[in-house]
Amino acid sequence: MMSKTDAEIRFGNPAELHGTKVQIPYLITEKNTFKRMDDEDKQQETQSPTMSPLASPPSSPPHYQRVPLSHGYSKLRSSTEQMHPAPYEARQPLVQPEGPSSGAPGAKPPRHKASLIRSFSVEREPHDNSSNYPDEPWRITEEQREYYVNQFRSLQPDPSSFISGSVAKNFFTKSKLSIPELSYIWELSDADCDGALTLPEFCAAFHLIVARKNGYPLPEGLPPTLQPEYLQAAFPKPKRECTLFDSYSESMPANQQPRDLNRMELSIKDTADFPVPTQDVTSDDKQEQNKTRLALKSTADEALPKDMSEDPATSKDSNSLKARPRSRSYSSTSIEEAMKRGEDPPTPPPRPQKTHSRASSLDLNKVFQPSVPATKSGLLPPPPALPPRPCPSQISHHNVNSERSAHPKPPTQLPNYGDFRLQKQSEQVSEAEIHPQLNRAPSQVAESSPTKKDIPHSQPPSKPIRRKFRPENSATESQEPPSTVGGPVSAASGKPHAAVQKQSSKQKKAIQTAIRKNKEANAVLARLNSELQQQLKEVHQERIALENQLEQLRPVTVL
């Protein structure tokens, strides 16, 4: 048996890269040896070992026990080896996101893939040769088993206990298989239908998923090689190979070699127990396996967390983030945190803004009492002062009267605004007018010479005034507009720039309106100022009077 496997290994080696094989020790060699044991124990056949397609190519070169049967095996094996990677590789998407426990698998898959596919096809052929287990695709190789065991450990540290249904569900959901298929796989693998998976059940389920990912139709029933009893009995086998352990230890830290040796010893014990009814042995084996596994696990865990931590980064399902304990949770939490951070865009601090000049003054007065009110307080009175518009307007009447000359522009402006043609024509005129308007804006109160007709900005505030004064201004305005119109008309004849004039006229209008508004504000402020000053004078006079009275009365009281 051993020789067979060794031979296979040897022959298989050429098919695979030795280097990589060495990395993946327990590969198929163990599997082969295991199968040998199984074959012999169960059937004592010397037939060529049924190479399950999943059998990983024997990777441990050290095994060299020639066997005449090796020839056929080698062929099979080479094919199977190549076949093996297929499911293994199919597993890789599952595996690698989860971080293969051994770094080698990462490099292996590519090679295994092709060989796996071939091995699958070849596997069918040797059916004749292997009459024991026709369902080769359902045989778990050592390499796969190790991987499954590692995955099991990641979910459930104690290999002898169960994986709960929810944990397993999240784990298997990552395989991206459909829920009905996963449900069916669970149905197949959970032999005792207890809603939890033991290690063999888990391996069976995992194996089915791998096979399904590779395109294998799910069987109607659980294949015999995936039966829990079978798998449990098979478990001790893998540890048997010393060389495998050595090769395995190569992938693991060197300091684990002594542990490997221990495992080997234990595994030997396990195998020694094997003759005992498998059912009874399972528990014992499990205990010993647990010891070995724990020993392995401690080392595997070291590697696992690193691998696992890679998984979440590449894991596809968010479920994995939640389901994964241990190291996965680290990255999962980090990812979740990152997501949370991403989801919490910094809310812009509330801006105090939006306050108009006056509104802000009010708010600011309430909020900050400091100097702001000093400047803003001046605006406070303005609002109340606004209502008596007629007064300032009346006051402004005087100004307006004086400004009338300056305001006549409104009537002139109106026709200018209304008629674009006139506007075009009056472009030059308006341009000429704007400048004097601008100059005049500050001196609005001062009253510049009213000869200039264009004071468009003052038009709005002066509207009410205009209404009153229209009859007054109309006389003058009527004279002016025609003159202005006449002027622009003559000028327009020589002006072909319609569009440009329109645009510029619009801009000028905007500017004029702005100027007008500013002038209004200035007028209002000026009025307020004058009123306040008057009030101040009055108050002063009253104060003086009161003080005089007080002084007059004081001597009386004092006395």
Place this chain on the structure above:
Amino acid sequence: MAVCVAVIAKENYPLYIRSIPTENELKFHYMVHTSLDVVDEKISAMGKALVDQRELYLGLLYPTEDYKVYPSYQLCRYGYVTNSKVKFVMVVDSSNTALRDNEIRSMFRKLHNSYTDVMCNPFYNPGDRIHSRAFDSMVTSMMIQVC
């Protein structure tokens, strides 16, 4: 043999209903639906029912009626309710074999066990239709046991 097996959820919608395809399935669906009233009546009549297998089994729901269609059936409807108010209704043809009460009970027990196995599957969401192949095979075995 069972002519029609139905698993009704607590909210009285079918989780699984299957009948012999040879017959007009709609008729069986209707029979099961009408049986639900009887089941509810029996459940409410129990009051604070103790958890007991016997009480889960409701027995014959309707008087045996002859289904005057070739082949003529003598249809008996039996009911069974679980503790989670999931109801099993089975229409049995008793023309060929006089099924005893114990046999019916055993059939319900098998149904219940299979249903429990379905529930144990973490990928099964309670309230979904049951698509379990194991369940189907079990029901098939019940339906063709006589055939």
